[in-house]
Amino acid sequence: MYEDFRAAAERIEANPLGRLMYGHRELFHSNLLAWFFDYLPDAADAVFAPLTSTGTDIARSVDREKENLDLVMHWPDRRPLVIENKVFSLPDKSQLDAYRAKVASWHVPPTLVLMAISAPHFSDPAWHYISYRELADRIDAALPRGSHYELETMRRYASLARDLHALVSAVDVASPDEPVWLEGPLVEVISSSQTRSALIKARAQRVARWINDAIPTLEQSANSGLTRATPLVESFEYIHTQGVHVHLGWQLQGSQFRRGAIYHDESIQGKDAASRSAREEVSRRHPEFFAMPGSLPQGRGGRKEFNHFAPNFVYTYVNAPGLTLRELVQAASEVHAGIERLREAEPAGAERPPNAIRKAP
Incomplete structure (x- = not known):
């Protein structure tokens, strides 16, 4: 190829x-x-x-x-x-x-x-x-x-x-055993940075489509994007569990596989230190929100207990370089199954807040 x-x-x-x-x-x-x-x-x-x-x-x-x-x-x-x-x-x-x-x-x-x-x-x-x-x-x-x-x-x-x-x-997914992301030498032959970015982003779109085909029961379809010239694919699902309105899921950006929680309680949203601390406190009470798939490395990356994308995204991550499509689907399936178990354990009836939305990255 x-x-x-x-x-x-x-x-x-x-x-x-x-x-x-x-x-x-x-x-x-x-x-x-x-x-x-x-x-x-x-x-x-x-x-x-x-x-x-x-x-x-x-x-x-x-x-x-x-x-x-x-x-x-x-x-x-x-x-x-x-x-x-x-x-x-x-x-x-x-x-x-x-x-x-x-x-x-x-x-x-x-x-x-x-x-x-x-x-x-x-x-x-x-x-x-x-x-x-x-x-x-x-x-x-x-x-x-x-x-x-x-x-x-x-x-x-x-x-x-x-x-x-x-x-x-060439960026289409041909086999579940190929790497998730395009290998460096493949795109480095393109002199235009805009075209390289377009190809990398196109690959991320096709990976997201592969995930959606493999796991058709996702509450919200997997999405993709490109930030800081690095591709990402993610899947987040809304759930109300133990009094928390949250989107739970995962995100793969480059070689970082993240477990994330997007909190919809406006009282803990914000960029200030107090809001950040409040989100971390909720996260400590719910380690299940950040459980890594058993099929991936378990050694957490970074020195912080939690990482943040303000105003309401909290995540932990592991380094998982060279993931194949098959391995990513396995990890995504494990996360989805865990979210479904939380959903089944929660009595129905809580009204979803109007702000409980996860837009495509």
Whole structure:
């Protein structure tokens, strides 16, 4: 995999459009495809018009960011074509549902196309999926012979789309026995810090999706993020136990596996020393909130009894370098099972506070 990844990265580096793409991602692709539609109309129609059906619309034109939609293409004799563009990030069903609702009132119902490197992990017949590799093949097949600027630009773009598909596909989870995080040499061949960060963040998204597939009974889906250039994935679940309204769970950032509690009692929230001390007192009374999975090392990391992210996050951690997906799923399953035992031991009836929310990191 490393050699294929390196080769694709080197081709992107050598492609002037690849350099222009750095830091812009979806915006770059949408803008260039709109330019293609305007300046090579016959080739663009061969690529995109077959994706929609006959109908009556306005004059041939293309809109960028119309009602926050990436691309909307119009033809006088076809239905509009709405394109949602995803490069590094995974398709989001709630976002697609919102876009579908937005266009439901249009006078001419559009055809909806999801153009993404990663296929959606859900079924949605309203959206037709096209990969970047298929987009590249369509463009190559549509371009006529010739060497003028517009044609060469789109040939280079087709190569970029194909290489980008190979590059981002490399961060997909292929086996539960591979490391959770991308290994350093794999991403160091990318010169752009923005693109490296995007790939690392994309991997974290895919790890979170793997966790959600493996543990479908989570009270709240696992989430992912990137802070201080380090990827993280986490799973927190709301519970009311022994009079405490709290989100309990875990977080893996880099090699730190954390057991955390997010307290929703406003009287102990804050950045001041008194609030911090009050949170630690509650935490001492509930060591079960911080029990490490038996499958992980048990020697606590750091010199502090508790670590904090103000205003209400308390955690302990162990160092667990080189975790595989299988090992992370095992640890996550143990934590989830422990939370469920606490839930089962608590009589139902406590009302969840309106502030008891854990947003994605």
